[in-house]
Amino acid sequence: MLDQIDAKILAAIQDNAMLTAQELGERINLSASQAARRRARLESEGYVTGHSARLDPARIGLTVQAFVQVQMSTHTPERAKGFERLLQAQPEVISVWTLTGEADYLLHVWCADLAALNQLIHDRLLPDPAVARVQSQIVMNQLKSFTGLPV
Incomplete structure (x- = not known):
């Protein structure tokens, strides 16, 4: 079960996974060693499933x-698995x-x-025998990006 300190740790590392134990401890009012131990426990218990960096799409x-x-034309397990692959x-x-x-x-x-979106849809998705229909919506402006799960 998560307590308030665990929730604060999860929120802090969700915001910045690169926080050192010292920085994390300062943020949540614990010693660096206590913060590191709790973080390690949360990771070992599966609350944290990985670490990643958010990239700027335009820059890349x-x-x-x-x-x-x-929309699938058929829902057989074999076709679904093939489409998922x-x-x-x-x-x-x-x-x-x-x-x-x-x-x-x-x-x-x-x-x-x-052109790349068109190629993905017309050359790779639609030819799959399990696919009946594809409909796309292009994002005009992203007002809020993923900021983490509410803890």
Whole structure:
């Protein structure tokens, strides 16, 4: 069970995973060694599943962000697994969710430009035999980016 200090640690490292034990301890009013021990425990117990850096998409040449809804023509386990393997192989697809409703999958994608998005949809997704329909929404402006989970 998480206590308030654990929640503060998780919030702090979600904001900046590079915090040293000293910096983390200062933020939450613990000694560096106590902060380090608690952080290590949270990591070993699976509350923290990894560390990553947030990159600036424009700086690395990605200018088009889109959400792509995919409706399947068939729902056999073999076809679904094949489609999911296809998605895993697409570097532009950064997140995938299965959904209730009309669309079966929602893909979050980042592409270099509209031509790259078009190629992803028409040359790689639509030819898959399990895909019936693809609908994309291009992001015009991102008002809030992922800032972490509420702890």
